[in-house]
Amino acid sequence: MTSRLYDSIEPNVIDEEMLQKAVEEQGPKEEAGQLAKREGINFKDVKELQLDFRNILKIDNLWQFVNLTKLQLDNNIIEKIEALDSLVHLVWLDLSFNNIEVIEGLGALVNLEDLSLFNNRITKIENLDMLQKLQIFSIGNNNIGTLENLVYLRKFKHLRTLNLAGNPVCENEMYTMYIAAYLPDLVYLDYRMLEDSTREVAFIKYQYAIEEMKHGETVALAKQEAEAAKQKELEYHKAAYVEYLNGSYLFDSMYTEDPEASKLKYLPGVPEMLDTYKSKFVAICENLFEYGLKQYEKREAEVVLFYECLNEALEDNREQGSKIMADFEEKHLRALEAIQTISETELVESKLGEYNDDITKLSETLMTLEMQLVDQLEEVIKDFERNISDLVSIFIENEQGLMAQCRDLENHHHEKLLEISINTLEKIVKSEFDEEIPDDVRMLFVDKDTIVNAVNASHDIHLLKIDNREDEIITKANSWASTLIQKVHKNEITRNRDRVKEINQFIDYLHNELETMDVLEQ
CATH class of the missing domain: 3.80.10.10 (Ribonuclease Inhibitor)
Structure with missing residues (x-):
């Protein structure tokens, strides 16, 4: 070494x-x-x-x-x-x-x-x-x-x-x-x-x-590659705000964080009732998932269409502006050449004055063209903002409707579970309940308040999970729309300022050339 x-x-x-x-x-x-x-x-x-x-x-x-x-x-x-x-x-x-x-x-x-x-x-x-x-x-x-x-x-x-x-x-x-x-x-x-x-x-x-x-x-x-494809698919689902809704994830998460649910499932008839509840709940989630993906595609199509219209308008405006400036520059060169051949001071000053007026008209023409574009894009952006707001509102409205169905299922299940629990308590009090249940489950049946509180606590956890998922979808959808519209407005303001600056710089350049010409002639 x-x-x-x-x-x-x-x-x-x-x-x-x-x-x-x-x-x-x-x-x-x-x-x-x-x-x-x-x-x-x-x-x-x-x-x-x-x-x-x-x-x-x-x-x-x-x-x-x-x-x-x-x-x-x-x-x-x-x-x-x-x-x-x-x-x-x-x-x-x-x-x-x-x-x-x-x-x-x-x-x-x-x-x-x-x-x-x-x-x-x-x-x-x-x-x-x-x-x-x-x-x-x-x-x-x-x-x-x-x-x-x-x-x-x-x-x-x-x-x-x-x-x-x-x-x-x-x-x-x-x-x-x-x-x-x-x-x-x-x-x-x-x-x-x-x-x-x-x-x-x-x-x-x-x-x-x-x-x-x-x-x-x-x-x-x-x-x-399979993992990469899976991750790509998940990102697609997240963009639609419906990740993990194409299955039992939401339902399972309700019970994962519910300590009472594992005890209550030992009650007679509850396992069968739970299977039915899960099947219906997951079906609603899958409907929401499919609906969310379709709405996402609609929103994306609207965004693509907007930028196509925007770019088309910008390109048309650029072509018009470029032609106006090119025509003027051609005329500008001829005018300067003509002025340089004139020997009479009064005639030179007259020509310079005419040329100065032409520059002013050019500035007005270019600014008018820009203002026309601003007005045009303002309408395009307003339509886009309205369309996006409508799409997001419709999505949220239907999403809330499907989540409401999930809550209805939960409420119905809760009522049935509470009924079974109270019936079981009555049988236990009367020594008519012969089925084997674990000791920690039997401890819930010391009195009515204990079992009712346990069932209600389980219910509250489930509702909170549903509410949080609904709020998450609404927040993300509204945030996306708000961020997108803000970006569009900001980009348009920046574009307009840059274009006005560009026009002013071109006009200043022409004026400077004219002033230099005037000085030389003096």
Whole structure:
């Protein structure tokens, strides 16, 4: 293992002064460099940064380099990979010749293609799952000791160059053969191209083990894809505010948090009654689920239609405005050329006055066109807001109606359960109840108040669950509509301000040219 550099020198951290100096050293030279130094360098514009041989102990303060693609941190004394999360555009990273013991802190670097951890103290290849674009990986001169750990690299489908030279694992006589078998797409290993003959022998030697592994990978991939599809479907249901309503989830949750329900189900006739209740309750939930999905599609279609109309109006307006401005600029050039050929002062002033009037008319024309668009979009937005409000109101109204049916079922079940409970109490008091029930259930029947309170407590929990689910749906639907409409209005205000500013800037430009022309003629 190569000795660490700067062991006797005071360690550094990456601070503003170091970064500024590094950027200046690596930036443009001569006149361009002096200009950049005077005006200041924006770290966001830096694409490559060298911080090697600086005795750095801790990575820090790189968050401003959001567009960095290449970073050199080699030949320092860094012990921990950290503070790189903002460097999402990084393609090339060199952390070789440091004191790193664990691979970590690289999860955000999803665009990384070339990674060097050469000459560190790493014992395990791990925590690189997000680096799916990785093509070149150098981790030689570390402490990796097991062949099995190298199988981890199979998940990097673009990996073509791998350097492990100098690790204890390389001393295994089966090292090269193992790599060739388990990483079939690898081209270069430890600075040498893998020979086809080596691959063929490796395939034969590890054929059965690899086939078994591939089967496991296929099963795992299928499971992963199924989970992803399930999650995608759940997100779709959440967007419609009806997640988990396509089954017994709401009903089951009512009883999961109800300690009395498990006792009351031992009463005669209650299990059968509960089955009937659940069947009807779940059917209502499934109706709500299907209705919610249909209404979601209607809302989404309305949003798509609105933006189609909006973009069509904007495009028509842009085309009209562009044509008006282009026609004027053409006329503008001819007018200036004509004015320059006139020698009589009075006639020049007259022409300049006419041209100034034309600019004023152009401004009025463009502003009128913009105001027409504002009025048009105001009507479109009003219609959209009304349609969205109607869709959400209809959805909420019908959702409340279905939830009311759930409450009716719960109330009916509660009445029946209370009737059975009181009848059971009367039988127990008269010693006419012969059925076996657990002791904790029998304790409910000490008197009427106890059993009534238990049944009512169970009922209250169920109603609260139904009410909360209903409120959740209403709140989310109203919040979505409110947020959407606010965004539409905000975007229109911003668009209008930008357009007015754009028009004014164009008019100012024309006036400035005219004033310059006037001065020249004087």
